[in-house]
Amino acid sequence: xxxIKKHIPNFVxxxxxxxxxxxxxxxxxxxxxxxxxxFTGFSDVLDGYLARKLNAxxxxxxxxxxxxxxxxxxxxxxxxxxxxxxxxxxxIWILVTIVVLLRLFDYxxxxxxxxxxxxxxxxxxxMTSVGLFGIPFxxxxxxxNIYCWIAATISxxxxxxxxxxxxxxxxxxxx
Numbered sequence: 001x002x003x004i005k006k007h008i009p010n011f012v013x014x015x016x017x018x019x020x021x022x023x024x025x026x027x028x029x030x031x032x033x034x035x036x037x038x039f040t041g042f043s044d045v046l047d048g049y050l051a052r053k054l055n056a057x058x059x060x061x062x063x064x065x066x067x068x069x070x071x072x073x074x075x076x077x078x079x080x081x082x083x084x085x086x087x088x089x090x091x092i093w094i095l096v097t098i099v100v101l102l103r104l105f106d107y108x109x110x111x112x113x114x115x116x117x118x119x120x121x122x123x124x125x126x127m128t129s130v131g132l133f134g135i136p137f138x139x140x141x142x143x144x145n146i147y148c149w150i151a152a153t154i155s156x157x158x159x160x161x162x163x164x165x166x167x168x169x170x171x172x173x174x175x
């Protein structure tokens with residue numbers, strides 16, 4: 001039984017990957033989409049919690065989580081970008097572009113300096129994830145532009161904070 005418990009978090013992560021792929025053919029404006037989307041988002045939190053609670057953290061689990069995150073964000077972009085493109089102001093897209101470029105710079109620069117990709121689990125990054133997660137639930141609301149401005153601003157602050165932390169890490173390693 002103890003051995004089975006160690007696999008529960010990975011099973012939840014695999015369900016997240018499968019659930020995310022199921023979203024591809026679904027219409028974003030349906031309850032089925034939102035229910036599966038909510039499950040995939042909550043399972044992202046659940047698998048990590050279970051891994052810690054069951055003392056089942058593993059290299060495989062970490063890799064599965066990374067794959068699940070990649071699949072989740074890829075599908076979310078495929079489903080959301082066409083709708084957001086027509087609903088959001090161009091000024092928001094400028095801010096989003098800046099955030100994406102800064103995030104890409106941070107990932108690539110850190111990988112160049114340290115030989116690995118890094119993304120911290122800071123409170124700001126978690127707030128960014130929550131903000132992005134909420135978009136399908138408000139995409140047809142009148143306040144979607146305001147919501148996305150707030151989410152993009154938090155994301156900008158998060159990436160600037162992460163760049164600052166990585167630069168401080170470089171400074172500390174140089175000493």
